Amino acid sequence: MRWLGRLLVxxxxxxxxxxxxxxxxxxxxxxxxxxxxxxxxxxxxIAALLxxxxxxxxxxxxxxxxxxxxxxxxxxxxxxxxxxxxxxxLVLAVTLVAVVIARVLRLAPMxxxxxxxxxxxxxxxxxxxxxxxxxxxxxxxxxxxxxxLIINLVVVPPVQHEPAEQVMRETAHAVADxxxxxxxxxxxxxALDGARLxxxxxxxxxxxxxxxxxxxxxxxxxxxxxxxxGMRDRIERDERLLLTLTVLVNRVIGMARTIxxxxxxxxxxxxxxxxxxxxxRRIAHAVRTLVDSHALDDGRTTSMPMLDGPALTTxxxxxxxxxxxxxxxxxLLEDVRQARESLEGSGEAE
Numbered sequence: 001m002r003w004l005g006r007l008l009v010x011x012x013x014x015x016x017x018x019x020x021x022x023x024x025x026x027x028x029x030x031x032x033x034x035x036x037x038x039x040x041x042x043x044x045x046i047a048a049l050l051x052x053x054x055x056x057x058x059x060x061x062x063x064x065x066x067x068x069x070x071x072x073x074x075x076x077x078x079x080x081x082x083x084x085x086x087x088x089x090l091v092l093a094v095t096l097v098a099v100v101i102a103r104v105l106r107l108a109p110m111x112x113x114x115x116x117x118x119x120x121x122x123x124x125x126x127x128x129x130x131x132x133x134x135x136x137x138x139x140x141x142x143x144x145x146x147x148x149l150i151i152n153l154v155v156v157p158p159v160q161h162e163p164a165e166q167v168m169r170e171t172a173h174a175v176a177d178x179x180x181x182x183x184x185x186x187x188x189x190x191a192l193d194g195a196r197l198x199x200x201x202x203x204x205x206x207x208x209x210x211x212x213x214x215x216x217x218x219x220x221x222x223x224x225x226x227x228x229x230g231m232r233d234r235i236e237r238d239e240r241l242l243l244t245l246t247v248l249v250n251r252v253i254g255m256a257r258t259i260x261x262x263x264x265x266x267x268x269x270x271x272x273x274x275x276x277x278x279x280x281r282r283i284a285h286a287v288r289t290l291v292d293s294h295a296l297d298d299g300r301t302t303s304m305p306m307l308d309g310p311a312l313t314t315x316x317x318x319x320x321x322x323x324x325x326x327x328x329x330x331x332l333l334e335d336v337r338q339a340r341e342s343l344e345g346s347g348e349a350e
Contacts, residue, residue, distance in 0.1 A: 016155070017052070024048040024151040028144035035143060036136055043070065043118075043137050047144030050110065052152060057223035059152045063145035065110035070141040072111070073098065073118025074134035081123065091123045160221040161231065164214040165294075168238060168245075171207040172291040175245055176284035178204055178252045179339075183284070185259055186277035186332075194260030201256035204249040211242055241290065247342040248287065251335040255280070258335070262328040276332045283336070286343050 028048035032041030047066050053059045080094045098116035107115065122134060178201050185197055215238065222231060267273055 020151050020155050021049060021052045023155075024052045024144075024148040027151065028147040031147055032140050032143050036140060038136070038140060041140050041144070042121075043140040044144030044147070047141045048148040048151075051145045051148035057220060059149045061108075062110055063149055065108045066114050067138070067142050067145055069107070069111035069114025070118045071138050072101075072107075072115045073120075074122060074138055076101070076115070077119040077122040078134050080119070086123070091120055094123055095120045160214070160218045161234070164211075164218040164238065167211050167214040168241060169291050169295075171204075171211045171245055172241070172287050174204055174207050175248050175252065176287040178256075179248075179280045179284040179287070182252060182255050182259065183277040183280035185263070186273050186280070194256075194263065198253070198256040198260045201249075201253045204252070208242075208246055208249055211245070215239065215242060237294070241294070244290075244342050244345070245287075248283070248339050251339040251342075254335045255332055258328060258331040262331075267328060270329065272329050273332070276329070276336055279336050279340075283339050283343065290343070 025045050025048045028044040029041055032038050032044040038044075047063070047070075050066055051059050051062045053062055076094060076098055080090060080097075084090050084093075095116045098119045099112075102112035102115045118137070122137065181197060181200060185194075215235075218235065218238075222235070
C-alpha cells in the first residue's frame with residue numbers, strides 16, 4: 001500500500017481555509033447565475049475553487065493566471081471551430097496544440113493548465129464556434145476569481161509570523177548547542193568524536209533552510225494583507241537575525257571541521273585553545289540572549305529568563321603562536337572572530 005501514501009498528506013489545510021473555499025464556490029455560483037443567467041456556471045465554480053489561497057497575494061496571482069488561461073482557451077477553441085470541422089479529433093488536436101502553445105509561451109503553471117482545459121471543455125460542449133458563449137465563459141471565470149478574492153479579503157488570512165519565529169528560535173538554540181559542543185570538545189579530557197561533532201554542525205544547514213522557508217512564507221502572507229501593518233520592522237529584524245545565524249552556522253561548521261581534522265590530546269592543555277572554548281560558550285550564551293530579548297520586545301514573554309554564562313568579552317590575544325599547532329589554533333581563532341563580528345554587527349550582542 002505504499003502507493004496509497006502518495007495520495008495522502010500529513011498536513012491538511014485548516015478548516016477556515018476549507019470554509020472559505022466552500023463559501024467562495026457558492027457565492028461565485030449564485031453570482032454568475034444572477035449576472036449572466038447561466039444554469040451551470042462551472043467555470044465560475046472552478047475559478048473560485050482554485051483562486052482561494054492561503055494569502056491575498058496568491059489569490060490575486062492565481063486569479064490573473066486562471067483568467068488568462070481561460071481567455072487563451074476560448075480564443076483557441078473559437079479559431080479552431082472556424083477553420084476545422086467539429087468532432088472528437090478536433091477536441092484532441094486542439095488540446096494537444098494548447099499544451100504546446102503553453103509551453104512555448106512559458107505560461108505560469110495555472111495558466112498553462114487552464115489553457116488546454118478551457119479549449120477542451122468549450123469544444124466538447126459545442127461552444128467553440130460561438131464567440132459570445134466563449135466570452136461569457138471568460139466573464140464567468142472573472143466573476144468566480146473576483147468572488148474568491150473578495151472572500152479572501154473579508155476573511156483575512158493570518159500573518160505567518162508566529163510559525164516563522166518558532167522555527168527561528170529552534171534554529172537559534174540549535175546553533176547555541178553546537179557552539180557549546182565545540183567548547184566541550186576543546187576543553188574536555190574525554191575522548192573526542194570529531195566525525196560526530198562535524199555531522200551535528202553540518203545538520204544546522206537544514207535548520208537554516210527551514211527558517212528561510214518560514215521567512216519566505218511570512219513575507220508572502222504579508223503582501224496585500226491589512227493585518228500586516230506595523231510588522232515591517234519585526235520582519236527586517238528577523239531577517240537580520242537569520243543572516244547572523246547563517247554566518248554562525250558556517251563558522252561552527254568550520255570549527256568542527258578543524259577539530260575533526262587536526263585536534264589531538266597534545267593541544268588540549270594549550271591556554272589559547274581553552275580561551276577559544278570559553279569564547280564558544282559566550283557565543284552560545286549571546287545567541288540565546290538575542291532570541292529571548294526578541295521575545296521580550298514582541299510581548300511573547302514578560303520577563304527575560306535567567307541564562308547561565310558570560311556575555312562576549314574582548315577578543316582573544318595570542319602573544320606567540322603555538323609552533324606545533326598554529327594552523328589549528330589560527331583556524332579556530334578566525335572562525336571565532338567572524339562569529340563575534342556577526343553577533344556584534346546584529347546590534348544586539350553585549
